[in-house]
Amino acid sequence: MIATMLPPDNHVHTEWSWDAAHGSMEASCARAVELGLGTIAFTEHMDLTRWVITPGCKGATQREALRVGPDNRFNPPPLDTNGYQASIQACRDRYPGLRILSGVELGEPHWFGDQCAALLAGGAYDRALGSLHSLQIEGEPWIIDDLYSPYAPADLEPDGIMRAYLAEALRMIQSSDLFAVLAHIDYPVRAWPAEAGPFEPADYEEEYRGVLDALARSGRALEVNTTVPLRAEIVRWWYEVGGDAVSFGSDAHRPSQLARNFLEVSAMVEGVGFRPGRDAHDFWRRR
Template identity: 30%
Template sequence: MICADFHVHTDFSGDSDTPMKDMIERAIDIGLTQICITDHMDHLYPEQYHMNFTFDVKEYFHQIEEMSEYYKDRIKIYKGIELGLVPKLAGWYQELVSKYSFDFVIGSSHIVDDLDPYYREYWEEKEEEEGYRGYFQTILDNMDAYDDFDTYGHIDYIVRYGPCKNQNYSYKKYADILDKILLAIIHKKKALEVNTSGYKYGLEQSHPHRDIIKRYKELGGKYITIGSDAHKPEHLAYDFRKISDILVSLGFEYYTIFEHRNPKLIKF
C-alpha cells in the first residue's frame, strides 16, 4: 500500500472548503502515515474567472505546525505548495519558495495564454489537438523559466477538459512533445507526479497516462511522486492501490516523498 499522499488541498485553496483538520483525520482513518498539504498558489490567476488561488502562507504554516504537534503520534504532516507556473512569475515564485521552509513544491501548468482550459473559452477557436499541444508547450516554457520545484504535476491534466477528453488522446499521438517534457524533467533531476485524479474524473487513467509513465522510465526517469489531488476528504488516496499495481508492473520499486526539499525513496 502507498502510505503517503503528496498532493492534497484544503480550504487554503480557492477551490476547496475542507478544513485541514478534516483532511488529516481522514488520512489517519484510511491508514496513511504521511500527508503533504499542497494548496494552490496561482498568483495573478486571470481576473475574468473571479477566483482567488492565493493564500496566507504565514497562516498556513501556523496551522501546519499546530496540526503537526497535535497529530505527531499518528501521522507525519509535510509542508507543501502547488505553484501554478507561468514564465512571467518566475521571480515572484523564487522569492516565495526561498522565504519559506516548504518540504515539497509541485510545479503545475494551469494557464495557457492567460486562459484556463477548465473553461470553454479556451476551446472556442482551436481544435482539440491544438489545445493539447498548446498546454504541453506551456510545461516546457515554464521549466525553461523556473525550475525550483520538486515534481511536475499532472502533465496531461488538459485531457480532463478537452472536447473529447481522452477519447482521441494517446502518448503516441503527442510523443514528440511529451518526450521533450520527460527529458527536461529528467535532465533537471525533478520527479514526475503520478496524479490519480483522472480516475475520479472517469477517464480510466492517471495523470499522466500509463504509457507516459512507462516512457519516463525508459528514458531513465527515477523519481515518482504520488498524489490524489484531493479537494475533499473522501478523495484522499484515490485509487492508490490501482496505481501501485501499475507502477510495480512497469518496473518501479520505489515511490518518492520529499522532506526539506530532499527526495526519499519508499519501497512499494
C-alpha cells in the same frame, strides 16, 4: 496490510486553497490515519495568473465572479502563508504518528519567478509542485478548462490545446528551477470533451517524451496524479527517458478524495519499474 503499502499523498488541498470550499486540513489528517497513509503533503495553491473570464466561462461561478476585476480578469486570492503554517503545526501536534509535509502548488512558476522565489525563501515548504493550468492565447492568459468552450478566442481544438500545453510545460521546466515535482502532466485531459473521442497518449508521444526528457535531465520528479489516473504509457516513457522519481498525488480538494485510486495506480507504476524509495516518506524510485 494493504493500507501500509500506499505511497505518500504529495498533492492535497485544504481550506487554505482558494478553490477548495470543502477542504479541511484537520479532517484530511484524520482521513489519512484512517487510510493508513504514513505521509501527507498539503500543497496549497499559489496562483498569480489573472485568467480571462467571459460570461459563460466555467470559471465564472458566482463565488469567483466576486473576484473578477473591471478588466474581466479573475484575481486569485492570495495564499495566507501564516495561517497555513500555523495550521500545519497544529496538525503535526495533534497527529504525531502522521508525517505531515508542508507544500505549495506553484501555478505557472516560470511567469512569476520573483514572487515564487520570495514565497519559497520566506517559508519552509517541503514539497514545491510546478503546475501549468494556463496558456497565453492572443496575449491573454486563459485557464485550460475554458479553452474548450465556445467562448475561447482561438479555435484550437482539443488536439491543439494538448500540443500547446506540452510546449508550454517544456518551457516551464526549462526556465524555472523553483519546483521539484512536475504536477499533472496530463492536465488538459480533465476537461477533454467527449465529442473529441478518447485521449490517446500515443498521438502526443514525441511531445510527451520531450517534456519528460527535460524533467529527467533536471533531476526532478514526475507526479502521477490520480484525479484522472495518469496513463501507463506516459509513466513508461518516464522510465525509458531515465526518470528516477515518481510522486503520487490525489489532488484532493476535500478529505474524501485523499489517496483516491492509489492502490490501482501504484500497482501500475510498480509494473512499469518503480518501487518505494529509501524510506516510506520518499518518492518512489526506479528499480
